Amino acid sequence: MSGAEPAGRPAGTEPAGLLGTPPPPEDFALRVLRRVGVPPDRFDTYVRLDSPAGDLFVAFSPEYVTGAAPASAGLTAERFEELHRARTGRSAIRGRRPFPGLLTAVRTGRARGLPLDYGPVDDVESRVLQAVRSIPPGQLRPLSWVSREATLEELPSGALVGALARNPLVVLVPCHRVTYEDGAPCDAAYLPETGDRLRAAEGVDMDEVRRWSRSGAVFLGSDTTRIYCHPTCAHARRITPPHRVPFGTAREARQAGYRACKSCRPQPV
Structure with missing residues (x-):
């Protein structure tokens, strides 16, 4: 019948008035969790920041920074969320407000004041990460220095490199400041160009x-x-x-x- 409204709307079509509906804000899921009273210790928040290495995903709880990874090699927000949950057992929910002091730490390369939670790592990896964290910005140290500072002189170099490759807080634990004994960068946790950008930003020639x-x-x-x-x-x-x-x-x-x-x-x- 001419001018009659169709009995049903074809699948996939929307009323014209809804086509321009804006997407929900980035922190919509976080707002929902807070509104319904989910305890903050049941999930982490994460943000995506600019850094000398490009975009950087950083996750954190109310007390600690719990994960960081550069958005290089095609790492997406969804994949970061998956990896974070697999490693920590907690969901990572997108937020807008970074952890206190995080922006300054990423900008200056001085993250020693940030409270970090390495997550489920063993004693050896924790000691390696602590030693690497003590290397000042703009300076490099060989693997032998890291093993000595970590009191792990007997640790094989391959195991030491493996611990660096599993760094759960890339950039904040600055493994780009570690070299092999011949001075070549030991970029085990990320692509070499990422390490080059981080070192250049710190003035390392x-x-x-x-x-x-x-x-x-x-x-x-x-x-x-x-x-x-x-x-x-x-x-x-x-x-x-x-x-x-x-x-x-x-x-x-x-x-x-x-x-x-x-x-x-x-x-x-």
Whole structure:
């Protein structure tokens, strides 16, 4: 019948007035959980932030930051949620407000003040992550330094690299500051270009690091202070070229009358 309203609406069609309905806010699910009274310890919140490595997913409870992963290699929000739940047993719900201090920590690379929860890791991995966390921004440390700081000198290097690869708080636990013994970056937890961006943002000159490595210089001494350091130590970077003394081993430095830097704590004799 001409002008009559159809008895039913074809599947998949919507009234014209609903086509422009805006999507729900990003934190809609979080608002619902809070409204119905679900305890905060039953789930974590996460945000997506800008970082020197690109977009970074960061999850947190009311007390701790509980996970972080760069949105590289196609990591989506949905996949981050799945991985977080599989690792921690808690859902990750999208929110808008970051954990206190998180934005500054990501921007500056200084995350040592953030309370972190590594989740279900064993004692070895926890000690490795704690040692890596102590490396200052803009500085690099070899695997042997990490194992010594973690009091795990007998740990095989492969096991140490494996612990870094499982880092649940990438960027916040700065494994991009760890190198192999020859100075090459040990980017076990992410793509090499991600590590390169993070190091560049912190002012690490990898070309200079490679030049020192190729020359066989593991440590750098100052002939004025008689102290030897890791080449990227803040004190080593202040040594002017005429006063730089390279050493291949700590024994060489000690025999030349140099002592280890108390700041970067290079390998003793």
